[in-house]
Amino acid sequence: MTATGPASLPPEPDAGSDDGRELLCDQLAAVGLDVVRAGLVVGSGGNLSARLPGDDTCWVTAAGTWLDRLDRSSFVRVRIPDGTVVAGDRAPSSEVALHLATYRARPDVSAVVHLHPQTVLLLDALGERVRLVTTDHAFYVRRVGVVPYFPPGTTALATAAALAAADGTNCLVLSRHGCSVLADSVDLAHKRARNLEEAALLTYRALAAGRLSDLTDQPPPTVA
DSSP: OOOOSSSOOSOOOOTTOHHHHHHHHHHHHHHHHHHHHTTSOOTTOOEEEEOOTTOSEEEEEBTTOOGGGOOGGGEEEEETTTOOEEEOSSOBOTTHHHHHHHHHHOTTOOEEEEEOOHHHHHHHHTTOOOOOOSHHHHHHTOOEEEEOOOOTTOHHHHHHHHHHHTTSOOEEEETTTEEEEEESSHHHHHHHHHHHHHHHHHHHHHHHTTOGGGOOOOOOOOOO
16 A cells, blocks of 8 residues: 655654654654645644553643644653653643543554644545545545534543444544544554545546546455
């Protein structure tokens, strides 16, 4: 499958090391720059997080950060079971509950990317689902779940999103709000987010051309 996004992210971190945790922040910063350039979020919208595999803490963007201006000081380390801040001198994102609830529901997830992709949200507002048109969409996205509207930053939204992801769904549309994309690495979450918006854009083009009924989903590839 072809990669989507920038040519490369910083190398994968080593589990359990301080350098590994810093590399996670570097990877997230690279994703933030790319998704802003791609138009998947504007201003200080959206938030990102990651953890080392099996860790009970995660690094999440601080409140008010712009995703294209991130550095290591832009992240706060938060304990996943109870939300206690254990490193960083800023408050975590207002959506921290969404990230923590997702990690608690999905032990396999090591990265959460929450963005506000315009085409995904437009289709949601029109009551149309995202079609998976290409083999890349099918490979990376697999399926798209939809979470009904709850106010941003609330426990209700976090709980509903975690429940929707509990069956293994990795790409969620948060109705009238954004998307939550999950993976076992920052790089894969990034690819999924880019492919989700691309699939939405092709779906919208088919809708605008009056050909949406002719657009079928590409089945997920068979992995040997």
